[in-house]
Amino acid sequence: MPDTPSVINTAPQYRERQAFGAGGVPMFFASLAVTLAGAAIAFGPLYGLPGLFVWVGIVVAVIGAFLFLGLTMVAPNEARVVQLFGRYTGTVRTDGLRWVNPLTERTKISTRIRNHETSVMKVNDASGSPIEISAVAVWQVEDTARASFEVDDFVEFVSIQTEAAVRHIAGKYPYDSHDAAHDYSLRDNAEAITEELSAEVVARVESAGVRVIETRFTHLAYAPEIAQAMLQRQQASAVVAARREIVEGAVGMVDRALDILAADDVVDMDEERKATMVSNLLVVLCSDRPASPVVNTGTLYQ
Numbered sequence: 467m468p469d470t471p472s473v474i475n476t477a478p479q480y481r482e483r484q485a486f487g488a489g490g491v492p493m494f495f496a497s498l499a500v501t502l503a504g505a506a507i508a509f510g511p512l513y514g515l516p517g518l519f520v521w522v523g524i525v526v527a528v529i530g531a532f533l534f535l536g537l538t539m540v541a542p543n544e545a546r547v548v549q550l551f552g553r554y555t556g557t558v559r560t561d562g563l564r565w566v567n568p569l570t571e572r573t574k575i576s577t578r579i580r581n582h583e584t585s586v587m588k589v590n591d592a593s594g595s596p597i598e599i600s601a602v603a604v605w606q607v608e609d610t611a612r613a614s615f616e617v618d619d620f621v622e623f624v625s626i627q628t629e630a631a632v633r634h635i636a637g638k639y640p641y642d643s644h645d646a647a648h649d650y651s652l653r654d655n656a657e658a659i660t661e662e663l664s665a666e667v668v669a670r671v672e673s674a675g676v677r678v679i680e681t682r683f684t685h686l687a688y689a690p691e692i693a694q695a696m697l698q699r700q701q702a703s704a705v706v707a708a709r710r711e712i713v714e715g716a717v718g719m720v721d722r723a724l725d726i727l728a729a730d731d732v733v734d735m736d737e738e739r740k741a742t743m744v745s746n747l748l749v750v751l752c753s754d755r756p757a758s759p760v761v762n763t764g765t766l767y768q
């Protein structure tokens with residue numbers, strides 16, 4: 467049975483929280499009003515005000531222009547990680563025009579659903595046979611703080627950890643289950659093994675604040691160097707299975723025929739005649755070629 471993977475993860479140092487901010491549209495008009503007020507004050511001496519008002523107006527206009535720097539645009543399914551002097555202060559997830567501290571640095575992170583498909587990798591399965599395997603992982607950023615600060619590059623991190631999980635799962639199970647030692651195989655139990663793959667990928671990328679939606683195998687085959695030999699093995703197994711079913715059916719038909727003949731008293735046969743009849747019927751029923759009837763004009767003993 468597939469088991470739950472044990473992947474060691476360190477406790478996260480950062481958790482996403484909402485950044486302090488305000489609506490962008492009101493702050494835009496407020497900044498515009500402050501800037502225009504400063505410009506008006508700076509031109510005050512032209513209307514008889516003291517010359518000091520020039521410097522006051524310049525300072526007010528600079529403050530208004532400085533407030534404009536806090537405006538930031540957030541698209542749908544996008545977040546902005548806010549840092550003040552290198553320290554994480556929060557995340558802005560509300561889409562539209564937002565305003566935050568103008569001194570902060572805002573890093574854009576997409577929270578849209580993404581696909582990552584691994585390359586076709588050559589690995590050895592549990593029986594030691596080389597196989598080719600690849601998978602696709604559907605994921606999205608769930609915690610922007612952990613994605614930004616817990617790992618160096620969360621996109622590359624997901625890519626590497628997904629490939630590591632695929633390699634690990636491929637090495638735990640055989641491609642085909644040919645013996646009783648392995649109840650599960652990659653080809654016959656893909657659904658159950660895919661669930662285990664998803665659980666392992668989730669455990670591996672948890673530290674990056676990533677949510678894995680689904681994982682699926684996209685390519686699974688024997689390596690080219692043994693593909694022909696394994697195909698012959700599969701064909702032989704299929705032939706043996708078909709022959710076994712034919713023999714079981716033929717034995718049932720012969721047994722039924724003997725029961726009917728005995729019940730209806732069609733013919734009284736001793737053990738030797740029964741053995742001859744069973745032999746002939748089995749040859750006819752199990753042969754892979756049409757039988758050629760031979761009419762016996764004598765007795766069964768000739």
